[in-house]
Amino acid sequence: MKTYRFNLRQKIMTSVLLFSCCISFAYSNTNVHKQFLRHDGSEITYYLKQRGGKNLLVLIQGSDCNSIANNKFVNDTFSDIYPDSDVLTVEKYGINSSLPWSDAVERSDCPKAYMSSDTPEQRVRDYIQIIDYLKHQNKYKKIVILGGSEGAIVANLITSQVNYIDRTVSLNGGGRYFADDVIHSIRSEVSPEYLNEAIKGFRDFQQEIATGKNMSHIEMSNHGANWWRVSLGIDQYKVLNQTKSPILIIQTLNDNSVSSGSAIKMKEQLKKDNITFYQYPGLNHGFRNSEGVLQITPIVEDIKNWLSRDYGEKSVI
Numbered sequence: 195m196k197t198y199r200f201n202l203r204q205k206i207m208t209s210v211l212l213f214s215c216c217i218s219f220a221y222s223n224t225n226v227h228k229q230f231l232r233h234d235g236s237e238i239t240y241y242l243k244q245r246g247g248k249n250l251l252v253l254i255q256g257s258d259c260n261s262i263a264n265n266k267f268v269n270d271t272f273s274d275i276y277p278d279s280d281v282l283t284v285e286k287y288g289i290n291s292s293l294p295w296s297d298a299v300e301r302s303d304c305p306k307a308y309m310s311s312d313t314p315e316q317r318v319r320d321y322i323q324i325i326d327y328l329k330h331q332n333k334y335k336k337i338v339i340l341g342g343s344e345g346a347i348v349a350n351l352i353t354s355q356v357n358y359i360d361r362t363v364s365l366n367g368g369g370r371y372f373a374d375d376v377i378h379s380i381r382s383e384v385s386p387e388y389l390n391e392a393i394k395g396f397r398d399f400q401q402e403i404a405t406g407k408n409m410s411h412i413e414m415s416n417h418g419a420n421w422w423r424v425s426l427g428i429d430q431y432k433v434l435n436q437t438k439s440p441i442l443i444i445q446t447l448n449d450n451s452v453s454s455g456s457a458i459k460m461k462e463q464l465k466k467d468n469i470t471f472y473q474y475p476g477l478n479h480g481f482r483n484s485e486g487v488l489q490i491t492p493i494v495e496d497i498k499n500w501l502s503r504d505y506g507e508k509s510v511i
Contacts, residue, residue: 230323238320239285242328249279250334252325254317254341254348259304259416263291271490275497276338282328284320287311304416312417313424314344318351329358336360338501343367343452343479347428354436362441363497366449366479369456370431373400378453400426431460434469442470442500444493446477448484472496
């Protein structure tokens, strides 16, 4: 059954962070802008949709192996949540718009550079480098960031590390530890007769990743060992506890990809006036109800209303 556990782990993460906060732009309307390089010399691909805005809205996609530029969901849903704003998105390491969109469970054309080098930490560094420059170059009045799933975690990390994010919206980012979300996903998907073995298989994998022994070759769910190591090591409670600016955490309660129970528990442990928590019964990770109908519109309206509040007003859990 060891092979079964390995294949299961590959399957799990195809749904663990399904929601992708990403955006498609008409490139003819996107100005040519400054080149940014990482420490290893690779270029950061980013898109700045300039609309003459006084503010900057930053959208952060989830963990799937897809180009931001080839996903239309957020372009149709989130790019107008904050008025008078330019919109920024950033590609993950090794990905650009030449990678066609795919809904495949695991795609064979996922770039090797992405699988070996992409991590939440790398994404945070990329975003901060670009936002830092744009903040001073364009003199934005307010900077708002929104991320979903892994993008929610990246958004929280950014907010915890810099002092110029005015508001953060974090959608379906799960609980304190990523491992709890994976276990929740296993419990949601695996039949009872295989459940204990599947959980043991993941725990063994988690321990192997933590020790780092002979794991450099691992590629699971289009992610490499570095991604797994970093993701499993993030403590969202500590991250959020370091934040000061207003944060809206949104969690759907029928989420089979991340643990809504862990998210609620973390919310109850956090005693911070800057954090607001909204929960939505009956919706899954992709904001659909039990009949498969997308229910994102009321959530978008709630986000807009929250963002429209006076910045001097404190948010409460």
